Amino acid sequence: MSVTAAQGFSAAGIAAGIKESGNPDLALVVNNGPRRAAAGVFTSNRVKAAPVLWSEQVLKGGEVTAVVLNSGGANACTGPQGFQDTHATAEKVAEVLEGHSAGEVAVASTGLIGILLPMDKLLPGIEQAVAALSEHGGEKAAIAIKTTDSVHKTAVAGGDGWTVGGMAKGAGMLAPGLATMLVVLTTDADVEAPALDAALRDATRTTFDRVDSDGCMSTNDTVLLLASGASGITPEQGAFAEAVRAVCDDLARQLIGDAEGASKDIRIEVINAATEDDAVEVGRSIARNNLLKCAIHGGDPNWGRVLSAIGTTKAAFEPDQLNVAINDVWVCKNGGVGEDRDLVDMRYREVKVTADLAAGTESAVIWANDLTADYVHENSAYSS
Amino acid sequence: MSVTAAQGFSAAGIAAGIKESGNPDLALVVNNGPRRAAAGVFTSNRVKAAPVLWSEQVLKGGEVTAVVLNSGGANACTGPQGFQDTHATAEKVAEVLEGHSAGEVAVASTGLIGILLPMDKLLPGIEQAVAALSEHGGEKAAIAIKTTDSVHKTAVAGGDGWTVGGMAKGAGMLAPGLATMLVVLTTDADVEAPALDAALRDATRTTFDRVDSDGCMSTNDTVLLLASGASGITPEQGAFAEAVRAVCDDLARQLIGDAEGASKDIRIEVINAATEDDAVEVGRSIARNNLLKCAIHGGDPNWGRVLSAIGTTKAAFEPDQLNVAINDVWVCKNGGVGEDRDLVDMRYREVKVTADLAAGTESAVIWANDLTADYVHENSAYSS
Known part of the structure; x- marks a missing residue:
C-alpha cells in the first residue's frame, strides 16, 4: 500500500518538531528510478501557497526525484520569505540525498495559512527523514502528512507486474479546516511524463475534482504522480489510466469519509443533463447548499431544497x-x-x-458531506 | 410604521388556520388610491413558486390594488394545482373586496416547499382578512407573514408630506430554512409605475441583493412597492429613490439581524476593486465561505480564509x-x-x-451571518 507499494520508491515519515504536539509532521518520498517521470495537478485557487508555486515550476521539467511534504503549516500567504523557505527545503533535500537537483524536488505543505515554517526544525528534520528512508516507509509517510485527518489514507491498484500506489491527506478537495488535500501517487510502470500527465488529469477530473465537502477551495492542493519504471513494463495507456483513476477514486472516497465533523457521505448523481458541464454545475450547486446539507444531517429527505439549488444554475432544464x-x-x-x-x-x-x-444524456457524480454542529465546532476553534 | 404608515393603504393580519400552531398566517394589504401604481422584483431562481409566476404577470400591468400574503406554505413545486390555487386566491380577494380585478391582485406565499396550501382554510381566511382591514393594520400584517422570524420587521422613511413604509419577513434574501423573503413597501407619494420600478430596482440592487445569510436562494422571494398617490405630492425622483433605498436598507439589516441561528452580523466591504461587479463577486465569495463563517462564530480573525475565498474569484487582483x-x-x-x-x-x-x-476604485458591501451549531440544529429539523 501507499507510495512504496510500487517498486523503485523509498519513503519516510518522521517528527521534526514542526507540530507542537510532537506528532509526525515531515514526509519524504524518493524515486530511485531508473525513470524519474512525473506529472502534477494543483489548486486552481489564485492565492497559491509557496510550495505550490515552487512545485508547479518543478513539474514543468517533467522529472521529479523526490517529494518532501510537511504538515503543521501551509506556508501560504507568507510572502517572499515563505518562497525562500520552500526553496531552501528543496535545496536541503537535494544536498542530503546527494546527486539530486533542487529543481527536481517537489515540495508540499499543509496546515495553517499565514504562518512561516520553523526552518530551524524543518531542515534538521530532512536529515532525519533521509536517514529513515525505506522501501517499506509508505505508511509512515502517509501518517506524517495528517492534520485534522482521523486516519491516514492509502490505496493501491495495478496490472500484471506493475502497480500504482498512493497516499492522501485532507478531508475534501475543497479544504475543510484548511486541511489541504495533498496526494502523492507512485508507479513502477515505465511511463513517460506526457502519458503520466494525461492519465493524472483524466483521473483527477472525475475524482478529486468532484469531491466537494464544504465548498471551500484550498491554497495548497497538490496531486503528484511519480513513475520509477522499475517494473520494466509499459502498460497499455487505457489500463494504466484506469489504475490511476481507481487509486484516485479510492483516496477521494476516503477523504469524504473522513471529512471534518461529517456524519453523512452524500453521493449526488445528476442524470439526463444536456452536457457534462451542466451535470457538474448542478451537482456542485446541490453539494454546496447548506440547507440541504443540514436537512440530510437531520435525516430529512427535503427535496424542495434540491430543486431550489438546481434553480440557481444555468443548466438546461424545465x-x-x-x-x-x-x-x-x-x-x-x-x-x-x-x-x-x-x-x-x-x-x-x-x-x-x-x-x-430530463434534458439530455450526460451525467456526473459529485460527493459531498452533510453540515453538522461538529463541523461548526471544529472549524470555529481551529486556529484559536 | 409598516405598510399603513403611508396614506391610502389599509391592511390586516389574521389567523386562517394554515399554520397548525394557530398563529397569524394571512396578511392583506389594500391600496385605496387614488393611484394604484406598482413595481416588483422577484427571485432569480429558475424554480419559481406559483405565487411568483402569478405576481410577475400581475406586475407587468403596472397596477396592483391588493397584495395577499400567506405564511405556512410556500406553494412552490406544487404543479398546475398550485398555480390554480394562487389564481383562486387572487380571484377570492377581488370578489370579496368588490370592484377589484384578480389581475391586479398580487399573491405571495412562504413556508415549506412541495406542499399544497389548505384552500379550505385560506379562502374563508380572506373574508376574515377583508373584514379586519384597517388603516392601522400594518403591524398585524407584518406579524402574519412571519415563519421562523423571531420578530416582525417594519421600517419607514419619507420627505415633506409623503412617506414610504414597509414590512418584511425572512432571514436573508437567500433563504435560510426556506424562510422566503417577502417584502411589501407602500408610499402615498404620487409616482407612476416606471418611476416606482426604477427606484425599487436601484434600491434592491444594493440592499436585499447584497444580503447573503447562507448562500441559499429561495423560490419565493418577492419585493413589491405600491403607490397610492394619497399625499398628492410627487417628490423629486432622487429624494424618492433615496427614501425607498433607506427603507429597503433598514429592512435588509433587520433580516440579517434575525437570521436563523446566527450570532454575528458580518459586514463585508470590498474596496479598491476594478469594477463594482468584481467587488460584489469577491464579497459574495467571502460571504459564502463556510470556514470563515465558522471562524467568525468562534471569534477567530482567520484572514487566511478570507484570502482563500478571494482566490476563487475571477476579479482583478494580484x-x-x-x-x-x-x-x-x-x-x-x-x-x-x-x-x-x-x-x-x-x-x-x-x-x-x-x-x-488594490486594483481600482470601486467598492461594495455585502452582509452575511456566521455559521453556528444553532443554524444546523434549526435547519436539520425544519420539516421533520
Whole structure:
C-alpha cells in the first residue's frame, strides 16, 4: 500500500518538531528510478501557497526525484520569505540525498495559512527523514502528512507486474479546516511524463475534482504522480489510466469519509443533463447548499431544497420536468410532489441524491458531506 | 410604521388556520388610491413558486390594488394545482373586496416547499382578512407573514408630506430554512409605475441583493412597492429613490439581524476593486465561505480564509497586493502577515471584514451571518 507499494520508491515519515504536539509532521518520498517521470495537478485557487508555486515550476521539467511534504503549516500567504523557505527545503533535500537537483524536488505543505515554517526544525528534520528512508516507509509517510485527518489514507491498484500506489491527506478537495488535500501517487510502470500527465488529469477530473465537502477551495492542493519504471513494463495507456483513476477514486472516497465533523457521505448523481458541464454545475450547486446539507444531517429527505439549488444554475432544464430521488425514492416528479417521502430510509452514512434534468444524456457524480454542529465546532476553534 | 404608515393603504393580519400552531398566517394589504401604481422584483431562481409566476404577470400591468400574503406554505413545486390555487386566491380577494380585478391582485406565499396550501382554510381566511382591514393594520400584517422570524420587521422613511413604509419577513434574501423573503413597501407619494420600478430596482440592487445569510436562494422571494398617490405630492425622483433605498436598507439589516441561528452580523466591504461587479463577486465569495463563517462564530480573525475565498474569484487582483482588515485591524498586508491578530476585538455582534483588492476604485458591501451549531440544529429539523 501507499507510495512504496510500487517498486523503485523509498519513503519516510518522521517528527521534526514542526507540530507542537510532537506528532509526525515531515514526509519524504524518493524515486530511485531508473525513470524519474512525473506529472502534477494543483489548486486552481489564485492565492497559491509557496510550495505550490515552487512545485508547479518543478513539474514543468517533467522529472521529479523526490517529494518532501510537511504538515503543521501551509506556508501560504507568507510572502517572499515563505518562497525562500520552500526553496531552501528543496535545496536541503537535494544536498542530503546527494546527486539530486533542487529543481527536481517537489515540495508540499499543509496546515495553517499565514504562518512561516520553523526552518530551524524543518531542515534538521530532512536529515532525519533521509536517514529513515525505506522501501517499506509508505505508511509512515502517509501518517506524517495528517492534520485534522482521523486516519491516514492509502490505496493501491495495478496490472500484471506493475502497480500504482498512493497516499492522501485532507478531508475534501475543497479544504475543510484548511486541511489541504495533498496526494502523492507512485508507479513502477515505465511511463513517460506526457502519458503520466494525461492519465493524472483524466483521473483527477472525475475524482478529486468532484469531491466537494464544504465548498471551500484550498491554497495548497497538490496531486503528484511519480513513475520509477522499475517494473520494466509499459502498460497499455487505457489500463494504466484506469489504475490511476481507481487509486484516485479510492483516496477521494476516503477523504469524504473522513471529512471534518461529517456524519453523512452524500453521493449526488445528476442524470439526463444536456452536457457534462451542466451535470457538474448542478451537482456542485446541490453539494454546496447548506440547507440541504443540514436537512440530510437531520435525516430529512427535503427535496424542495434540491430543486431550489438546481434553480440557481444555468443548466438546461424545465422546472416542471425535474425529478429528484433520495435513496432511490422519487420524492419529486415533474417538479412537484412524487412518491411518499416517508419511504426514504436515511439511517445509513451514505445518502444518494439523484437529480434528473430530463434534458439530455450526460451525467456526473459529485460527493459531498452533510453540515453538522461538529463541523461548526471544529472549524470555529481551529486556529484559536 | 409598516405598510399603513403611508396614506391610502389599509391592511390586516389574521389567523386562517394554515399554520397548525394557530398563529397569524394571512396578511392583506389594500391600496385605496387614488393611484394604484406598482413595481416588483422577484427571485432569480429558475424554480419559481406559483405565487411568483402569478405576481410577475400581475406586475407587468403596472397596477396592483391588493397584495395577499400567506405564511405556512410556500406553494412552490406544487404543479398546475398550485398555480390554480394562487389564481383562486387572487380571484377570492377581488370578489370579496368588490370592484377589484384578480389581475391586479398580487399573491405571495412562504413556508415549506412541495406542499399544497389548505384552500379550505385560506379562502374563508380572506373574508376574515377583508373584514379586519384597517388603516392601522400594518403591524398585524407584518406579524402574519412571519415563519421562523423571531420578530416582525417594519421600517419607514419619507420627505415633506409623503412617506414610504414597509414590512418584511425572512432571514436573508437567500433563504435560510426556506424562510422566503417577502417584502411589501407602500408610499402615498404620487409616482407612476416606471418611476416606482426604477427606484425599487436601484434600491434592491444594493440592499436585499447584497444580503447573503447562507448562500441559499429561495423560490419565493418577492419585493413589491405600491403607490397610492394619497399625499398628492410627487417628490423629486432622487429624494424618492433615496427614501425607498433607506427603507429597503433598514429592512435588509433587520433580516440579517434575525437570521436563523446566527450570532454575528458580518459586514463585508470590498474596496479598491476594478469594477463594482468584481467587488460584489469577491464579497459574495467571502460571504459564502463556510470556514470563515465558522471562524467568525468562534471569534477567530482567520484572514487566511478570507484570502482563500478571494482566490476563487475571477476579479482583478494580484495575490501579493491583497490587504484584509478585520474590525479595522489590517491583519493581512500585501498578501501576507500584517498587524497582530490579537488586536482584533470580536466581542460584538457586528464584525467588519474589509478586503482591499488594490486594483481600482470601486467598492461594495455585502452582509452575511456566521455559521453556528444553532443554524444546523434549526435547519436539520425544519420539516421533520
